[in-house]
Amino acid sequence: AQKVTQAQTEISVVEKEDVTLDCVYETRDTTYYLFWYKQPPSGELVFLIRRNSFDEQNEISGRYSWNFQKSTSSFNFTITASQVVDSAVYFCALSEIKAAGNKLTFGGGTRVLVKP
Amino acid sequence: DAGVIQSPRHEVTEMGQEVTLRCKPISGHDYLFWYRQTMMRGLELLIYFNNNVPIDDSGMPEDRFSAKMPNASFSTLKIQPSEPRDSAVYFCASRTWDWNTEAFFGQGTRLTVV
Numbered sequence: 001a002q003k004v005t006q007a008q009t010e011i012s013v014v015e016k017e018d019v020t021l022d023c024v025y026e027t028r029d030t031t032y033y034l035f036w037y038k039q040p041p042s043g044e045l046v047f048l049i050r051r052n053s054f055d056e057q058n059e060i061s062g063r064y065s066w067n068f069q070k071s072t073s074s075f076n077f078t079i080t081a082s083q084v085v086d087s088a089v090y091f092c093a094l095s096e097i098k099a100a101g102n103k104l105t106f107g108g109g110t111r112v113l114v115k116p
Numbered sequence: 117d118a119g120v121i122q123s124p125r126h127e128v129t130e131m132g133q134e135v136t137l138r139c140k141p142i143s144g145h146d147y148l149f150w151y152r153q154t155m156m157r158g159l160e161l162l163i164y165f166n167n168n169v170p171i172d173d174s175g176m177p178e179d180r181f182s183a184k185m186p187n188a189s190f191s192t193l194k195i196q197p198s199e200p201r202d203s204a205v206y207f208c209a210s211r212t213w214d215w216n217t218e219a220f221f222g223q224g225t226r227l228t229v230v
Contacts (some may be wrong), residue, residue, distance in 0.1 A: 033215060033216065035218060035219075037221075043205065043223070044221065044223055044224070045207065045209075045221040045226055047218040047219075050216070050217075050218050052216055089166070091159065095215065096214055103149070103164055103171075103172055103217055104149065104160040104161065104209075104211075105161065106151075106158065106161075107158075108158045109158060109159070116128055
């Protein structure tokens with residue numbers, strides 16, 4: 001069975017602080033994909049990044065960065081110099097190819113509140 | 117492409133009534149997913165289709181829920197009869213056959229059953 005755990009339910013920071021969101025996953029498959037989505041207060045789900053299980057290279061995109069570590073089954077997400085517009089719920093998701101037939105399973109989400 | 121289109125955006129209905137939610141996936145996408153989002157249970161996968169065929173409906177809560185995909189450009193999620201505990205936001209998403217791609221989500225349908 002696949003499982004995604006986001007232990008932090010809510011994080012509150014002051015603008016310009018860095019914030020790191022944790023994601024731990026469980027899978028028996030060797031081929032899988034990991035995703036981060038953002039859900040702003042308006043409610044839509046916005047894709048941020050994907051990573052496949054063979055690519056452990058970390059990535060930076062503007063103020064966003066991701067740290068993928070297979071050894072600890074973690075795919076953490078950092079927002080650097082946070083802004084009020086970053087306030088949203090962030091979801092980590094797992095797509096397991098063989099065992100789960102490519103379905104996308106989400107973690108419980110982490111609500112980020114950035115105060116001015 | 118206009119993205120994944122869901123209708124209606126909001127639905128208020130009385131307990132016991134039938135509710136039908138609609139989804140138009142992105143053209144050319146092979147997979148279609150229905151999710152339900154609540155505060156208590158988060159984002160739950162209800163059912164998903166591949167090339168119009170239901171692959172996994174293990175997330176459908178009970179027999180009151182049914183989903184169909186009569187063609188590649190249209191899917192419905194029906195609740196009959198509806199109950200107050202069905203109140204949630206229902207999302208439809210689609211993606212291509214390429215596993216190294218993300219799923220694109222519709223704007224969601226906020227369902228309130230009174």
